[in-house]
Amino acid sequence: MKITECKTNHYTNPLGYCFENPVFSWKVTEAEGKKMVSARILIAADERMEQRITDTGYQTDISSLAAPVMMKMKPRTRYYWTVCVRTDADEEAVSDVHWFESAKEGENWEGKWIGCLSEGKESHVFYKEIEIAKRVSRARLYITGLGLYEAMWDGNKIGEELLTPYCNNYNSWIQYQTYDVTDRIQQSGTLSVMLGPGWYKGRFGYAGNWEKGYYGDNFKLLSELRIEYEDGSEQIIGTDDSWKVRTSNLVFSGIYDGEWRDDTRKTGEDGSAVCVEAPRGKLTARLSTPVTVKTEFPAESLIHTPAGETVLDLGQNITGIFSLRVNEPEGTVIHIQTGEILQQGNFYRDNLRSARSEYFYISNGTEQTITPHFTFYGYRYVKIEKTLCEDPAEAYAVMEGEKRDVIYTPMPDSVKDNFVGLAVYSSLPRTGSLVTGNPLLNRLILNTEWGQKDNFVDVPTDCPQRDERMGWTGDAQVFSATACYIRDCYSFYYKYIFDMETEQESRGGMVPNVVPAFDVDSTSSVWGDATTIIPWNMYRFYGDTGILETHYSSMKAWVDYMTSVNETAEGKKDGWRRAIHYGDWLALDGDGGTEGVKGGTDDGFIADVYYRLSTQLTAKTARILGKTEDAEKYEALSDNILKEIRAEYFSPNGRSCVNTQTGYLLTLRHGLSKDRERTGIDLKRSLKSNGNRLQTGFVGTPILLEELTKAGMSDLAYHLLLNEDYPGWLYEVKLGATTIWERWNSVLADGSISSTGMNSLNHYSYGAVVEWMYSYMAGIRQAEDSVGFQKVILAPVPDPRVGQVACEYNSASGLWKSAWKFEDECHIRLAFSVPFGCEAVLYLPLAPAEIFTDKKNPIFECVRENVCYLTAGEYEITYKIREPEKDTEEE
Template sequence: MKIINLKINHIKNPLGFSLDKPTISFVACDTKANLQVAARIEVAYDKEFCNIVFDSGKSEQIDSLGFELFITLEPRTRYYYRVTVWADNGETAISEAAWFETAKLDESWNAKWITPTLDNKRHSVLSKKFNIQKSKRYINSARAYVCGLGLYEMNINGKKCGDEYLTPNFNAYNKWLQYQTYDITDTLAEGENSIDVALGNGLYKGRFGFDSEENIYGDKFALLCEVVITFNDGTTEIIRSDETWKARKGKVLYSNIYDGEVYDAGFEDDTTYDVEEIDLGHDRLKARLSLPVKIKETLKPLEVIKTPSGETVLDMGQNMVGWIEFRTNAPKGREILLQYGELLQEGNFYRENLRTAKAEFKYISDGGEAVARPHFTFYGFRYVKINGWYGEVNADDFTGCVLYSDMELTGHIETSNPLVNRLFLNALWGQKGNFLDIPTDCPQRDERMGWTGDAQVFSGTACFNMDTFAFFTKYGYDLGSEQEDRNGMIPMVVPAANLKGGGSSVWGDAATIIPWNVYVQYGDKSILEQQFDSMKAWVDYIWREDNASGSKRLWTKGFHFGDWLALDGEDPSFPTGRTDITFISSAYYYYSSNIVAKTAKVLGKTDIGKEYEKLSNEVREAIRDEYFSKNGRITINTQTALIISLFMDLVPEGKRERTINDLRERFKKDNNHLKTGFVGTPYICKTLSENGCNDLAYTLLLNKDYPSWLYAVTMGATTIWERWNSVLPDGKISGTDMNSLNHYTYGSIVEWMYRYMAGINPVEDNPGFRHIKLLPKPDYRLKYVKASYNSAVGLCESQWEITAEGKLNFKFIIPFNASATLILPDAKLENVKVNGKSLNDTLLISRQKNEHVYVELNSGSFEFYYEPEIAYI
């Protein structure tokens, strides 16, 4: 047995994170045992565990999905911890030591906020020289606690601190400011040392938002920096930002998230300028919640293209987010300009769909050999146009640096269909490109905002593809912060920046749906504890809107996006779709109030749970009265209305079959092609597979003509598009006003691929994959499917294959300390074999129910095969 994936608050070895409630999670694997019978958690000041600060002892109460440490944490302290697990077969294992280190906690700041006495638009570097009198061997540890506004990069003795970028990340700066912690022990030198902090605009003071405003959160660069050096004798030395620091003009002449950066490597100005204290206070400061944004992978150009118009263009082969790093030895003063775009038109470089975003990087050479990159911006691109290059353009001189939040990849799907495999990768790349500290709607144009609706729609897929617990915890904190002075209303984007308005259904329901999805996926209720007030406040906002319009238990007031970008609407200039907006809003009123009721019960808030359960039932009855005839016919005959009615259980009792038949008829009229937008699309295939229409779900998946998921794949897409027809069949872009080629929302189909195509489902009543509902639903149009998912309890695998003779083979891996209910389709109990034996001759609990065979499984590997009752060839 081995114990792996030790995490605190779902982060490995977190340094300087906010740890209000430190929660340990872990995974046990490589064992033939079935269950954990006990565990022990030890926490110490040292990795040898001589100085213990917490010892749970051998306990049956420790849950590997999340065990809260009830210890009083000290500031600026590293703790080591390890886990021992006892299994039901007598095996025991002890983990390697992991660690976490606290930030300043409630400790007061010695540092002051400072700003350069330069023009507010001039990018500056703030610096401090200091001496360490003692020998370096006497330094026990050194940490820097830093927040720079808008963005910053810190160097000590000429070396970049840390391996993350775009700090202090993106959040509602008027609500809270994150500071980062750096381990700089090995960076310091004996004698003189220097700190340099370069500052960029970011969304704090740079151009941002639909109105392209500047100075949204502030109009001055600012820095707070406190370096604490601890010596072996226990003494400390503190270097703090104050008026003794100096400023100089930086080599970054200009930066903006939308427009890019100008970097003059040859700029030299020895003039130093004073800094002055700026009154930003310390009350908004909070240890970081944001995961680091890192270069997670690199790509080399697929080819160097000479376009028909004579341009030199790099094709990276993949729509990606980050930047290009390049090597050059251009002569002094030579200007090299990189321009970024997503597609070619008639073979030429094109980027009109970026709207006003310039998306450039200008590098001015100092005459020496250099490796160049931007510092305070990022780009969404596949193609890069090169201007002013010195010498021959060689692909080896360029590297694509792929930037996203530091999340572990957890899921993978492979099928017999290469187009479906590419669709899965497109959704994954969409997540990589848009999960850059916040879940952005697009990473390339003059927007890049944390649209709540997009994040909500995609959250189920996101949790399968990557470990997103910490990512969504931070986003949820920001979302709740934005509600505080909006009386519970959720803005359209989070952080809200300068965008006014909000309160739309589906978008605002990110407040309830995302934390609930995360809880069910990971089984750790700490996200519900953090977000419960936010979740309830959102439903209370809707409730007040309802009461203000007559207490009909329908949501009839306010602005709503409806089924955004649906194809069945009548107004292409504002594509809300044909589904009645009040129906959609009221459906989500029911759905969110029901989630609040379930959340309250999970958290032991019984009375609140009953109150919101009563509310949700009232809303559902009002919807049934308003939108269904007495015979069960829904009055809104759209795909989205029918899908939502079934998925959210809005259909009147006894009328479900009628609605399913109506849904099939609707699709027949639509030539078995989707017409849905943001509301219907996430649930469309899930609902079909759950309601006896699995064949239609596969038809929608495998359609290759417009509108379909695979249409974009056949057109060469490497990410998910914003519109079903972002690019037309002739290769021309369909429009430039709102047309991102990296927009993950419709990638929500991948959740269906995990849950129904492969059949890997968590269970609400036993979350975190402690119990798994295995519900694979094969279709003859695919010959095999292989899916793996590193869940919160360990590795789950599900595979199926249709043999040449039409038999079904299934393979499953159930992780340690988990169980599963397997539902085999179109099977007869007496015909099923498992691991070479007749299922009836095993000790496995099984039963026949209609056309399915149900089997209860514990952890282990299983292979089932049988001849199905219907033809799969």
């Protein structure tokens, strides 16, 4: 018996994170028993667990998903903990020792906010020489900087994180990070911090410009280095006006536009730092999970294009930076541009719109390795060229774009061996694995995984490449369940909805379409409903009621906001449906056709459906939190909204008057019609009239296959999934996509990109189909009365066209497995694994009734009405399938 994956507040050994009280979670493996009967948590001040602070004693009602322990944490203190578990087989085990370390916990800072008098496009370096006179036992650096910072000791980067202190609503809160620098600071040296504009003061957002960022216009730095010596003394070095500041060789950086580095630039001392006014936001210990380099991509191939360009192909569309080793004569300007696709064999980047997404380097004549610091790119292809400028002014004119007649020459072919793409994304443990017998489906799954990684750079962005890269709430919402199957996203979404809450607080409960909002101050149904749907999904996937407690006021505020809009001056209750909404975004049944953005489903219908959904989720949350009065209020509101929907959008006999694929899907999903069978027939007819091709957008697509399957049309669901023509998921796979496209027709069949106005080749929204692949194709679907996947409906939906599926999902409760394979036309083999402490309800697909009497197979140990009830363990079975029932044609 082993105790594994021990976490504090959903982090592994968290250093300097923001939380008031610790919440512990763990998993049990290799146990003889089936479930935990009690557990005990010990917290101590030392790693030997001798100086005990808390001992909960063995508790029978403790949850391994989230066990809170009330304790007052001291600032800057490391605590150690273990958990002891007993099972129903009289086993007992103790976990390894783990730790968590508090941040400054609201105590005053010894450091002061500092800046500099010289404010330009270039990055500045603040530094201070620090004398270490004795043996160091412990050292911590507490630091933040705006827009972005990179800390160094004697010129070597501290830690591996990029883009700190990350992207959030700086007007409300500003994160600081904690670094353990004990090993670094053992002798005297120089602590230096380079600052770049980033999201805070760089060009970003729809109204961003070159001169001033949305949140601020000045560099700001705050840090505190605390050194403890072996003799018990302490030294504290905080930022103040004794620090020096100089310009760096980074003469420009921006999230959209890239970075410029000039190694011919003299970076001598500018002078002393100055104390500056603190920013508006409250200083807060970190919530963001680290963003680091995750994967290296050496160039897969070098292309000499018909236009005479030298282009590198990584073979994968990534979000990240790069490393390039160069050795060019002094004054050589190397120009690097990134793009997602080639056109007619040539480099292409028009779909990036105004984002320059480039890198300039001016060589000083020595060999150097160049890597961006304060930006990132969304790219697969890289064009690299160079030109020689004898006059520095000429070089700057080239970088500024003022010199139009510059003649570039391609880089030598050796550039392929000197370039490495560096994929960058937030650190989230992988939880899901899904492999099928269809190579195209496997590529689709991989494309979805890359779409998640590429758009999970601290914020769940819509795209990583063009002049947007923003946390659109609708995209985040529709993909949130899929994301939680693939990776452990609790901490990532926790930070995102924390930001969402701060934006709501300043808007009377309204959720802006983008979080952090920057200059976007509009809202829409489906998008704003992220504030109820994402925390609800987090609760369901991870079983921690803490997320509901924390975010309940925001859920409630959103519903109250919609209610206030709904109540019109004329006394009607239709204000929300008449507001401006995105509707079924990018569906194919709207007036704009394939180039349009608005689908054909009535926006007001969608708005009312989601208004009711958010109300239902708020009512459920109120019940869980024991807020009975609130629960009754929102339950009654939900009932009234349903009456309004039926009165407005349904015929007297219950037939939907919203005659679109998405309209029927929403009707099925949310039980809007009293005649579910009729709605299913209408949906099938709608698809058939369109040649059994989908027309759905952001609203309908994520639920399309699930509702077809639940309505008994799994054959049609598979037909849509496996369609290799436009529109469909495999159409883009066949055209070489390595991520998920924004539009169904982002690229036309001839390889030409369909639109440059709004066309990303790296959106994840339509990748939400992978949720159906986990929950229905593989059949790992959580029961309605469960959280944390403690109870699962194992109900795979096999199809011979796929051949086989092997799925693993390492849930909050443990590792679930489901696999099926057609041995031949008549026989199927299935295998399942139920983790410790969990139970499953198994529906064997197309199983003949006689096999359920086979008591030799443990899978049939508990059977009721041909349904198997499983406890923890491994199970396998092979049988001859009965003839499947054919979908019946409607009259």
